[in-house]
Amino acid sequence: MFAKTLMAAVAALMMSQAAMAQDKLIDSVSVDYGSGPKQRMVRLSAANDWEKQWFQSNGTHLSGYWEGSVGYWRQNQYRNVPGLEKGLWDVGFTPVFRFQNDNKKGIYYEAGIGVHLLSSLYKNDSRELSTAFQFGDHIGIGYVMQNNWEVALKLQHFSNASIKRPNGGANFLELKAAYHF
Template sequence: MIASRTPWIAVAGCTLLTLPTPGLAIDSTSLEFGAGDHTKMVRAGLQWKWQRQWWKSNGTHLGGYWDASLAQWRGNRFQDVKGNTQNITSLGITPVFRFQRDSMKGFYAEAGIGIHYLSERYDNGNRQLSTRFQFGDLLGIGYVFQNNLDVGIRLQHFSNGGYRQPNDGVNFAFVRVSYGF
């Protein structure tokens, strides 16, 4: 049993070591609305920008931020029965890489892979996740306005990476609104 949990312990430990240190100011906050696979989700998040920038060229760079999130999922086909609902709370932390202008305004593209803990195992619409710990892969595009309002869309896939079966995965499409301080 301990050996089967070793990968999760290693991932959690590495993530905790790279979290922002207490006392650092929050850089932005976000609210997201999404749907997919007979499930709706609302998610709130806090973000901390990285100070590091890579591949600086022509007024652009690759940067990023930590995204800590709390979400509520509501499935409408619990155990594949139409009308049965399943409510799940998700807590997650994701390092997000963002390709953007040096001014931090205008269009951007982003991607990340984080870890999420679900309050219960997902069983909705003929899709099941056998574990509460899930990886969340995301791709997004958006635009940051002059007043630091950030509006974007994201695609996100949740899966345990094949760690345990069943692992059908869950996909969402999101609209994301964020405000930078």
């Protein structure tokens, strides 16, 4: 059921974003699959490139993009009870800095810090986030192929920056696949 829902959502996102790509409101769409201690996550994103080139040197530069996302997290040890599952939704907005080649192909490195709103409080595997508002930061390495497909590996951390305790944090190792229009 989860896989069918994911496939339908990816197809709908890609078709709708492809239609908007002509206006350059959306430059790319992506899907991330993440895993962490006793948790899984899938995220659909749309991005808009900043079209900037800072610190240009030797065919490389610093640039970035805006990313809007919707994700679903499955907690597999909710309230620290083995086998007790609970899902929650995550809506996020993240500015991301990317160090890349001038032609935007090949290897890149990126980092971003954004804001996220969770549909319910996170309480999984003895970790708890006491607010629905979270900061999500990530670092990643990826590769953009000549056919505009991209693959990446990211480490992501969610925390409320100790606005309210407890603030145990949630961490994911993510695999990203994206297409650039």
